[in-house]
Amino acid sequence: MTPCAVKVPSSPKEAPVQQAGPQGAHGSPETRAPASHPGAVRVPPQATAADVDRAWGPGVSGPTARGTAGTGVPADGARGEHTHSEQPIPLPRAAQSRPAQARPVVQRSSVRGQILDALRAALVGGELAPGEVYSAPALGDRFGVSATPVREAMQQLAMEGAVEVVPNRGFRVVERGxxxxxxxxxxxxxxxxxxxxxxxxxxxxxxxxxxxxxxxxxxxxxxxxxxxxxxxxxxxxxxxxxxxxxxxxxxxxxxxxxxxxxxxxxxxxxxxxxxxxxxxxxxxxxxxxxxxxxxxxxxxxxxxxxxxxxx
The missing domain is CATH 1.20.120.530 (GntR ligand-binding domain-like)
Incomplete structure (x- = not known):
């Protein structure tokens, strides 16, 4: 592992799919990272995917149910990923060396871009391992954000050919030769x-x-x-x-x-x-x-x- 690596947990391959409960699309309370987790990027409170769908009302398919238009990524491949048994993602060393109050707060408009940059760095550094599957809700918990910006960033990586959608589980890093x-x-x-x-x-x-x-x-x-x-x-x-x-x-x-x-x-x-x-x-x-x-x-x-x- 390189000195700058950010450890990214992969999804268990055989565990059952975690359904969204009252807590939303992130999974059960025991899988959620607390807001004060030292490895989380601090962001303002955000609506979860379930909150967005509820806002559209009963019987209406919200934007997360329809998938992302024009990306070729189906919605069912980006929802319902399980989050069991995954380890927290520590911040890069430079961020760990700063006191919590000195760490910059990620603004909502830039969350997707910053998550995309972090995932690309993890990909280059080998922390997103070829062939492994990673779930958006679990990564969102570890980064301290909702699953939505993580899912959007992963969909961008899918369009670039770095990952592929695995329905009901998340995204698999493409194996290249x-x-x-x-x-x-x-x-x-x-x-x-x-x-x-x-x-x-x-x-x-x-x-x-x-x-x-x-x-x-x-x-x-x-x-x-x-x-x-x-x-x-x-x-x-x-x-x-x-x-x-x-x-x-x-x-x-x-x-x-x-x-x-x-x-x-x-x-x-x-x-x-x-x-x-x-x-x-x-x-x-x-x-x-x-x-x-x-x-x-x-x-x-x-x-x-x-x-x-x-x-």
Whole structure:
């Protein structure tokens, strides 16, 4: 487990489905995390999924019953997940070191985005394990929020191909192999390489110097051994490099491919050690040198090798 990892509990595979009782869609009282749980993200009180459905009145299907339009995720795959026997999720170390009163309160409008970021970090860090099933109500309890923003975040991950819906249980992390990673690397090279070769010929050297702090940030993140932290700085560096081409759509598509390439494989033979992360980060400085010098042959070789061995 990496130093920055957030432990995310998986759903028991054989336990019966937990039906929503008087307490709402989160499960029975013994499965609810208390508001003062040290591992919870503090949020204002929110309506549960059951509260929303009740507000529509008897005999009327509320928004949670209909599912999420346009996502391809059925409502029955996102409701009724059981929550037994799951362990609390501790906050990241940086948050644990702050007193409770100093921790920022998550505003309702940003809950879904912050939960999505946390789940993506857990995915990259391997805490959302390939093949495991995770229930939205249980994760919501552990994060200190209702199941709704967790479910919405998981549905976003389902659209991205990171997880798949398991009816009446939750979401299973997709099991990926080396072939998918190789295909992503090929697509990234096809998109990014022509752009970087053009920039190497046309962009003045001082523009590449401006990106040095971002390359140094990746080296610092790699030195911590935290895969999730490194993944964020790595993508930030590549976004900044590609943004010099002035093509917003290219940056968005390339960043999505890069994020997907960072998800863990089922057969984790790839070296994800601290030294491997530092070697990957060192490529960023070398790439900036080659771009500033206009050395297209070195740029071409570096880019192909870098995206193939992306961490």
């Amino acid at each position: 080396a072939r998918e990673l190789a295909e992503l690397a090929e697509i990234r090279a096809l998109l990014e390489l022509p752009v970087l070769l053009r920039l190497a010929r046309t962009m003045p050297a001082e523009r590449w110097t401006e990106l040095r702090p971002l390359a140094e940030a990746t080296a610092h993140a790699a030195s911590t051994g935290c895969r999730a932290t490194y993944a964020e700085t790595d993508r930030a560096f590549h976004r900044a490099v590609l943004s010099l081409a002035g093509n917003t759509q290219l940056v968005r598509i390339a960043d999505d491919l890069h994020r997907r390439a960072q998800w863990p494989l089922v057969d984790t033979k790839a070296d994800t050690s601290r030294s491997a992360l530092m070697a990957d980060a060192a490529d960023h400085g070398t790439l900036l040198d080659a771009l500033a010098a206009g050395d297209v042959s070195v740029v071409q070789s570096l880019v192909r090798n870098h995206v193939t061995g992306a961490h």
